[in-house]
Amino acid sequence: MGIVLNQSLKNTIITYIGFAIGGFNTIYLYPVFLGAAYYGLTNYIVSSANVIMPLFAIGMQNTLVKFYSQYKTHEERSRFLSFTVLFPLLFIIPLCLFGFIFFDEIVAFLSKKNLIVKNYIWLIPFIGVSMAYFEIFYAWLRVHMHSVFGNFIKEVALRLASLVLLIAVYYGWMSVEGFVYATAIVYFLALLVTMFYAFSIQAPNFQFSIPDNTKEVLVYSFYIILSGSVANLLLDGDKMILNQYMKIDNIAFYSVATYIALVISVPSRAMHQIVYPITAKLMHENNHDEMNSLYKKTSINLQVVGGLVMLGIFVNINMLYEIITAGLKDPAEKELYLSGITVVFMIGLSKYFDLILGNNNAIIFNTKYYRAVLFLGVLLVVLTVGLNMIFIPIYGIIGSAFATLLSITLYSLAKLLFVVKRLHLYPFTKQTLYSIYLTAVLFVVFYFWDFPFHPIVSISLKSILVTIAYVYLNYKFVISLQINEFIDVLLKKFKIVR
Template sequence: MGIVLNQSLKNTIITYIGFAIGGINTIYLYPVFLGATFYGLTNYVTSCANVIMPLFAIGMQNTLVKYYSQYNTNEERSRFLSFTVLFPLLSIIPFLLLGLFFYDEIVFFLSKENAIVKNYIWLIPIIGLSMAYFEIFYAWARVHMHSVFGNFIKEVGLRLFSLVLLLGVYYKWLTVEGFVYATAVLYILAFLVTMFYAFRIQKPTFQFTIPANTKEILIYTFYIILSGSVANLLLDGDKMILNQYMKIENIAFYSVATYIALVISVPSRAMHQIVYPITAKLMHENKHDELNSLYKKTSINLQMVGGFVMLCIFVNINQLYEMVPKEYSGGIMVVFMIGLSKYFDLILGNNNAIIFNTKYYRTVLFLGVALVALTVGLNMIFIPIYGIIGSAFATLLSITLYSLAKLLFVVKKLHLYPFTNQTLHSLGITFIVFLLFYFWQFPFHPIVGIVLKSFLVTVVYIYANYKFVISVEINQVLDKLIKKFIR
């Protein structure tokens, strides 16, 4: 776990810096500088792009990670890298042609509730294409154990330059309409920078040569497309559906709430970047015991770190919403619902990495497709009745069922178990700390209250987890820090 802890720590720090910048953008700059309409529009465009991204990438980012280590010579690996970059064009070109042919019909359908969407729909495939190739070249770097730079671009770079663009709107260097176009340019630049970084790690020798195990790769790729589509639809599909039923301002209200809740998943995102290739290697070498140990370690470590983040959000949520315009306050319940779904997914550790690297992955993927249909159906039922809270409930139910299904699959089929006694202890500590602090409000400015309460939660939570030895690895890290502090 040395390299895992090293790069996971760097990735976690980078990701939290990115989320801090994103938090400033989301809670203050977007609502105030852009307004609810153009904030909702920007989120809608990027969410749609994220949903179609798996169709453009056709799973090559995951395919690259799974199969790269199985090639023995540099020539074979170079040919495989070329294949993963060039093969998506076979999907991208037909989709773009179809989009052009049915452009008027697509525009009419997507803009029937919100006419403002009409002028920006053409940005969706451009951003989706940039996202797809960013992920492919990021995977190129990750298989060479270089996960930090791409993570920096994804988590910090995009948000930092969005902040600069928002300041440009404030100082009238840029119009709110221009901001939406500039956001598309940012994604293009992120893809290009990551591509050149990947080429620096290993120079490409492009040749469209089909690998020897093409049939196996294509079958895997097909199911990864399903997986990526399922994951992204569960993440951003609700915003697409909101656009069909409600005014676009509601996407802004929903986006603030979901962004706050998504902070809970940051540790998982950070660790996944480096754990995925290690999981693939252990499974390829049939090291069951080492894999089971890694599964338990990632589960309890993520539960402990994610539980802390969730607590800081939940106990401070009322003060946090005092700092945004009042019309956004209806999103508090959305934060709780989406946050709980992310926490449950978090404590499953490297569950996804295990499933994607086993021969049984296709069964769970079809289950995921069924759950997407359930999500869409539930959103269509609950959004007209309960608005954004109905959408959050539909997402909570769908993601929880999907996560539970994946957990049972890994336990039953692979005999891998993520939970230990420490799992229950951690849940108990988290719940007790929540009850201690949620109902206690400081009569100060919201920022001062949040800082004070977060400090107290940090002290109590870390002490309780350290005392009960919830995570041996985290305790070892704390022991080293204590020794350094004493010296």
């Protein structure tokens, strides 16, 4: 677990730095500098690109991780790397031609509610292709145990670039329309930087040949396309549907709330980058006991860390929204932003439940049983779209959040039951219940207690008290052995204890 802890810790720090930058952008700069309409437009373009990205990547980022370690010679690995980079072009080119031929019909459908999106539709496939190849080259780095650089580009560099662009808008160096186009260029540059770094780790030796196990690879890739489409639709599909039913401004209100809630999933995203290849190796070796141990460790460790993040967000949410709406002059717009508090709770709980499943996804995608769960995911996407179409016209963004909560929870529960029943792997222990109980108690204690100071001061003070109480109680009751050992090392290092 040494390399897991080392790179997971680095990835966690990097990801939180990125989320801090993104949080500053989301909470203050986007609403004030861009305004609700162009903030909603930018989110719609990027979210739509993220939804179609799996079709462009055709699952090669996951396929690369799963099969790379199975090739033994340098020649086999070079051939496989070439295949993962070149094969997606067989899908990208026809999809782009299809979009070109039916461009007018696509534009008419997507802009029927919000005409503002009409001139920016072509950016969706451009960003989607950039995202797809970024993920492929990021996987290239991960199989060589160099996950930190790609994680930095994905989590920090992209958000830092947005920060610079927002400042440019503020000073009049760039128009809000130019910001949308510049965002697309940033994603393309992220691809180029990651690609050249991947080539520096292992120089490419492109060859127009296919691996010996091509059939197995392609079958797996097909199901990973379904998996990626399911995951991304559950993450960003609601924003696409909102565009069809409501003014695009509502995507801005919804995006602020969902971004805040997504912070809860940061520990999982960070650990996943390095745990996925190790899970693939253990599953390939059929090492059940070690896999079961890893499953439990990732589950409780993510629950403890994610629980602290969720608790910090939930108990400070009212003060946080005071900061978000402080720079807004329109009372109606402020009220619409405040409606996002309910969205934060709904999306946050769904992310917390998904978090405590540990490396559940990595386990499923590296077994022969992954197909059944993926088809179940497709059914849940249909359910998600249907629920959004029902609840958005009635309850607006809160209806969309409820549809997402219900869909993600059902999907996560289905995957959990599948792993337990089929593979006899169990993520939960009695510490799982203890952690949930401690988190719930501390929420009740701190949620209704606010300091009569400036929101930033109040959030800081409450966060410090919550962190001290949470860490102390988790340490005292030994919720996670690994986290307790890590704390002991820190205490000895700073000579607090001997």
